[in-house]
Amino acid sequence: MLYLVGVGGAGSKIVDALYQKNVVKKLIARIQSHEQNPIIGVAIDTSEKLKTLSNIPEKNIVLIGKSRVKGHGTGVDVGLGRKIVTEELALAMNKLSGVVKEKPWLVVFFAGLGGGTGTGGTPVVAKKVKEVYKTKTLGVFVLPSAGEGRVYTKNASENLESVLSSVDGSIILDNNVVTDKGEDIISAHKHVNQLIQGFFRMIDESFLERCLGERTSIAYYKPSSDHLSIKDAVETMLRDSFYLKFELVSADKIVFVARGNLGYLYGHDFAQGWAQNRFGVELEYEFYDEPGSNSLELGLLVVGTKDLNGRFDEVKEVAGKKEASDLDDLLKDIDSIF
Numbered sequence: 157m158l159y160l161v162g163v164g165g166a167g168s169k170i171v172d173a174l175y176q177k178n179v180v181k182k183l184i185a186r187i188q189s190h191e192q193n194p195i196i197g198v199a200i201d202t203s204e205k206l207k208t209l210s211n212i213p214e215k216n217i218v219l220i221g222k223s224r225v226k227g228h229g230t231g232v233d234v235g236l237g238r239k240i241v242t243e244e245l246a247l248a249m250n251k252l253s254g255v256v257k258e259k260p261w262l263v264v265f266f267a268g269l270g271g272g273t274g275t276g277g278t279p280v281v282a283k284k285v286k287e288v289y290k291t292k293t294l295g296v297f298v299l300p301s302a303g304e305g306r307v308y309t310k311n312a313s314e315n316l317e318s319v320l321s322s323v324d325g326s327i328i329l330d331n332n333v334v335t336d337k338g339e340d341i342i343s344a345h346k347h348v349n350q351l352i353q354g355f356f357r358m359i360d361e362s363f364l365e366r367c368l369g370e371r372t373s374i375a376y377y378k379p380s381s382d383h384l385s386i387k388d389a390v391e392t393m394l395r396d397s398f399y400l401k402f403e404l405v406s407a408d409k410i411v412f413v414a415r416g417n418l419g420y421l422y423g424h425d426f427a428q429g430w431a432q433n434r435f436g437v438e439l440e441y442e443f444y445d446e447p448g449s450n451s452l453e454l455g456l457l458v459v460g461t462k463d464l465n466g467r468f469d470e471v472k473e474v475a476g477k478k479e480a481s482d483l484d485d486l487l488k489d490i491d492s493i494f
């Protein structure tokens with residue numbers, strides 16, 4: 157049994173996205189199980205926005221902190237997020253135990269970092285889940301964009317280690333990589349969520365185990381051409397759909413994943429030699445052949461990220477400048493009044 161647990165606004169929306177486009181159904185079809193519900197997604201949040209989710213079954217959502225924040229979220233208060241989740245852990249765990257019929261083989265947490273609920277709450281739930289179910293855990297975490305302001309960056313940077321160390325392995329993506337390309341934050345959310353959705357639609361249970369004990373990031377790409385060199389596909393993904401700054405990655409290994417008609421792909425040995433020369437890493441293949449299919453979906457799992465704090469120094473600087481320039485604008489406005 158596989159559990160997908162979203163904590164906070166971003167985490168809940170991502171789990172909801174996994175219920176869309178049959179992602180969960182496709183995963184279920186691949187999981188060797190005789191159980192009726194081998195995969196279950198749960199969303200936990202302090203915001204009423206939970207109720208606007210349209211794909212996850214209503215019985216799988218848990219609104220917490222009603223008496224403290226009245227369904228409005230914590231307002232980027234990590235301490236409050238931690239406190240509410242700690243106080244109402246039983247409520248969240250009851251929801252889980254109501255749906256957990258047997259020991260899960262893996263629990264995957266999803267959260268955006270920088271807000272209060274996901275950042276403060278995820279380590280609390282993750283530790284409890286490990287304690288109760290004695291199971292392996294993974295986290296899919298999204299870093300905030302500098303444009304969201306200093307508080308998000310500060311919260312994410314100060315709590316990153318506590319979040320990452322609360323799970324056995326992680327997949328890390330960064331909204332800031334998308335906003336740096338000129339997209340606004342809403343479309344950054346969309347791109348990142350679609351990437352996660354696409355990637356989870358392709359893989360199977362054993363693939364997720366590759367992330368245990370590792371800090372990783374992923375890419376996803378559905379090519380339109382039916383004849384594709386693997387090297388070009390890897391380059392395209394690293395350029396266009398890899399949402400962690402590549403300079404911060406010291407890849408130990410890159411896994412190229414493909415599902416569909418593998419006859420469309422060529423250049424296997426060439427791509428491996430190229431990856432060795434270009435990045436000094438092994439390029440591994442994980443192929444899910446669907447002969448006769450007329451589609452192909454591709455992904456990358458990049459294993460090994462450097463200390464991510466460098467990323468925060470840079471983002472803090474941008475966030476600082478942005479706030480300074482907002483202040484400058486304000487001062488100018490005030491000046492012009494007098």
Ligand SMILES: Nc1nc2c(ncn2[C@@H]2O[C@H](COP(=O)(O)OP(=O)(O)OP(=O)(O)O)[C@@H](O)[C@H]2O)c(=O)[nH]1
Nearest residue numbers: 164165166229230232268271272273274300345348
């Ligand atoms: N990729 C992605 N990021 C999101 C999404 N929703 C919010 N985020 C980002 O996730 C980070 C944390 O925001 P939220 O998840 O809304 O915060 P929260 O955990 O609900 O915390 P509070 O509302 O402060 O209690 C921010 O950087 C948001 O931009 C989403 O659907 N997808």
Ligand SMILES: [Mg+2]
Nearest residue numbers: 164165203229
């Ligand atoms: Mg929220």
